[in-house]
Amino acid sequence: MKRRNFVKSLAIGGGAVLSGGIPGWEPFARTGERREADVIIYGGTSAAVTAAVKAKQLGKTVMIVCPELHLGGMTSGGLGFTDTGNKAVIGGLAREFYHRIYLHYEDAKSWQWQQKEAYGNKGQGTPAIDGTNRTMWIFEPHAAEKVFEGFIHENGIAVFRDEWLERPHGVQMKHGQIISFKTVKSNVYAGKIFIDATYEGDLMAAASVSFTIGREAAGVYNEKWAGVLTGVFHHDHYFKSRIDPYKIPGKPSSGLLPGISGEAPGAYGSGDKKVQAYCYRMCFSSHPENKVAFPQPSGYDPTQYELLVRVFNSGWRELFRKFDPIPNLKTDTNNHGPFSTDYIGMNYLYPDASYTQRKQIIQNHRNYQQGLFYFIATDQRIPREVQQEFNKWGLAKDEFTDNENWPFQLYIREARRMVSDFVMTEQEILGERAVTDSIGMGSYTLDSHNIQRYVTKEGFVQNEGDFGVAVPKPYNISYRAIVPKAAECQNLLVPVCLSSSHVAYGSIRMEPVFMILGESAATAAVMAIDNKSSVQKVDYAALKNNLLKQQQKIG
Incomplete structure (x- = not known):
């Protein structure tokens, strides 16, 4: 979609607002305005869209207020x-x-x-x-975005884009409720119920709702897969060969190769504040007329990828294992192997970082991946057969056309997680403990990407934090997991950064589940408005009945 056409499409529905964040565009949004609706949704994820649609279908006024220009989060951002x-x-x-x-x-x-x-x-x-x-x-990414924009247009939903919550003091609270929040443009959004549908949980945090970041120790919730998991290798994302971590092999005094931590990983089962790795899910094309050669990023440094050369020299040849096919000769390419698109250890500060810090972290991830692709495509040390096969691909020319064919959304696999009166844990996911107030179901494997790359006691490089544990059957997700403690906030719902342990979030964090929870959150929001109650006091039996009418699957 061309830039001017995209501007036109954003104007559909009467509520879309762009600022001058894209070069050459004049801002549509005025500053210093006050806007009101029954339900205010912060964030532009897939959960935000389903929440907005459901709130509107149930007769309430609703607004999406989001930092993003493009709706859909990872669903339209490359995870096809x-x-x-x-x-x-x-x-x-x-x-x-x-x-x-x-x-x-x-x-x-x-x-x-x-x-x-x-x-x-x-x-x-x-x-x-x-x-x-x-x-x-x-x-394909553009197909997902088309569907999301269709939802917005058909339902006449107001979307205010490029609107960033003023952190950390932009939320006005009174008697345990959010009255309104202010954005950095000094616009104020007032509502009866608020839904935080961001990947980061920024509105939740600004409302002083309890949250955590990182991994709980195994003993916190009595979880087998919690905390540091040195020596656990469930996927193929670890070093199967003994690979030297030093710039000059065998010489520790030469220093470690880029991307390897000099710190010990921590005791097995211990908790930390580290976060599983992020990456961009890439949409590649192999059609000669629809592919763009991998560009050399600014500041390109081939020494950043020396570890990959050593992986190839060890005999590894699984580079194309996660070039998953999507329509029109394209891929959804995800991280795969011991050294890949996951920028391990470079996102720890992201969840609670300032916007400026996040912007830099995001840019660092983009530079890393662009450099990685350029390195594989051009460096003479890459095995010839691998390089020839890789160069059959390029960035998809008809995707992300106003962002140099690069995905809009970094894959924020996990950031903040709310801590409420009920926490989803390994026991609920694995069916060892029942949930009696289900608002949706999940079924995906317990899944975490690597969290750190370190040097083993034997002197070789290794990754840690990745696990994949089969879930025996679909499980229920508790309504209490998306509502804060009543003493903290009574009119906020959190369907994305919900109350969950790191282990449980590994399964819950799937895009279909976020859409499900977004719709259920909106249904509860409407009930709270109609009954003039807090979100904590929504009658679950009535909520369950409404969700079943909406053909939600709740066990």
């Missing part, structure tokens, strides 16, 4: 190879999203670079296209 788990437990507006994706690809015009019959229909544990249920689970 959906982590479905058991798709039978995906209902409501989430299933409607995947139905609309199906309809998009039923149109022959959507297959510009590939015949539909040649696509292959590969999905993650399920066929990509489910003709029986008229859903499609694998898609």
